[in-house]
Amino acid sequence: MGKKTDRSKTIEQLEGIEWPDPPSEGTGLVKAVHNLRKRPINLLTAWEMSRLIGQDVGIPWLLPAALDILRETATDQPLGGFYDDDLLTAVLTRRAPVWHSNPQCAADLKEIISLLEDISPNIRENVQSFFLEADMGVTD
Template sequence: MLSQGIDKTKTIEELEGNRWPDPPSDATYLVQSVHELRRRPIEDLGVDGLRRLITQNVGLRWLLPVALDHLRETAPIEAESGFYDDDLLHAVLTRTEEIWRNSPHLAHHLDETINLLTDILPDMQRLITEWRAPLFDMRMMTEDGSRLADWGKHVTRTHQSPSGEFQVHFYYNKVTGKILPFDYKIVFKAN
């Protein structure tokens, strides 16, 4: 379990060591509920509370592993019943690419969980496909034993072309000297 080392009896405020002030009296329901959920023990959040906080990028360090464990635990039920609650899966899948690049073990866990699902709605399948696209980069970048931290964005010197000056932006592995062959772009300088 990914969340095994997380003390679920604690609140996000306790884990972060950061108590937010009370929201203004005219705050929206969403703002009020996020403040309240941060003060609730993780074990008492429920799926809706997890989804709401994750969607607002609150406490992701602790909540993503908890959510991923829940998704893994409920995946076999989907295979039996044909029903899967997509709301939490949607919240998790729509976190930024940077989050998944910085936590490849979480991305791998989620990818394995998705592979357990058998009856995925077309809109969710599209979202999964979009989420998996950068993961292909991560797999390619680490299949030779490299770490993601070995890779970095690099830029060539400025070149001249009939269309103007440009640079090539690409990923380079400082340890192996490899260049990622498909994730690069040409950037023309504005005149």
């Protein structure tokens, strides 16, 4: 995840894998994920990114983009600005291997969390779990 991604590309283009159409009996989430993979990353909303990240789709490309959004909006949060808890939750709840293979993203998320003055009680447990997951197996 170290190199800069062309965010005008879709997840399908970046992966080089075109998924078949979703099954007709698929859930709304399944259909949404299939469709969102076909949209350029720079056109995805924070909510759409949270849906994809929550399903572990496009993590190498979406995680840095999501962290950029979270960083940009963190400074507005103390001023009463909108802060996307859904996106934060989706990012926070990725498992330890994501953070271990992307230590810079983990460090960036820790920095973003430190900027937040008012973390929802519903998200505090996710923050604690993230710190445990991100630090698991790390030695000084």
